Amino acid sequence: MASSSTRLSFLMFISCSIFFHGVLGELICEELPVNVCAFAVSSSGKRCLLENFETKDGQLDYQCRSSAVVVSTMAEHIETDSCISACGVERKYVGISSDSLMESQFTAKLCSPECYQGCPNIVDLFFNLAAGEGVFLPELCEKQRTNPHRAMLELLSSSAGAIAAVEHASAPTIAPFH
Incomplete structure (x- = not known):
């Protein structure tokens, strides 16, 4: 079960994202935090993918990237927690x-x-x-x-x-x- 501070942080992030999205006008995969990357779709309609890589010191790290796959009907979308849960997927999916x-x-x-x-x-x-x-x-x-x-x-x-x-x-x- 997620702590209330984690939920509050996530809600604050989504609220700020919506606010900044309205100001800036774009949702860009490479600018998304890794905890909301998988199952997101950028403003250009490209699916966001979570990728992992090894850092210089040998640690595993993650980054969000745009894929070549375009979803024409779903631009500017960050998947909800209820859909993540209902569909049995995880936010940390790498290489779906x-x-x-x-x-x-x-x-x-x-x-x-x-x-x-x-x-x-x-x-x-x-x-x-x-x-x-x-x-x-x-x-x-x-x-x-x-x-x-x-x-x-x-x-x-x-x-x-x-x-x-x-x-x-x-x-x-x-x-x-x-």
Whole structure:
């Protein structure tokens, strides 16, 4: 459970961000603190990504960066704590991938009405990640609601098929010696 001073600090940050955003007119990923970076979208519509790196003294540190992915309908968005919780994601996600879709507990939270109907930014992100694996998220969520075990089996088989197709397509062609 977060302390009241941590919550107060976060609320103050959001309030100041909104105030300064109104004054400056831009939300820039590289200027966001790392604790609100993941699942944010800049003024230009680019998704913000949390990246980690090793400092000169060997410590692990984080930075917020703009990705190349543009979300045309969601510019200037910092995800709410309620959506972070409802969807089962974390603010410290580094290198978001479709791997989390393979976890039935995560998929159940993502497909829950609280997340799926109330958090379009997170759903859009995972919709696109699922599509990259050859999976249609609305179908996966419907199957998750009716038969969670079958949904996971189908996701695994879809992903395996998509991976095999990519590997086959990128495999070098070897010509026989004559």
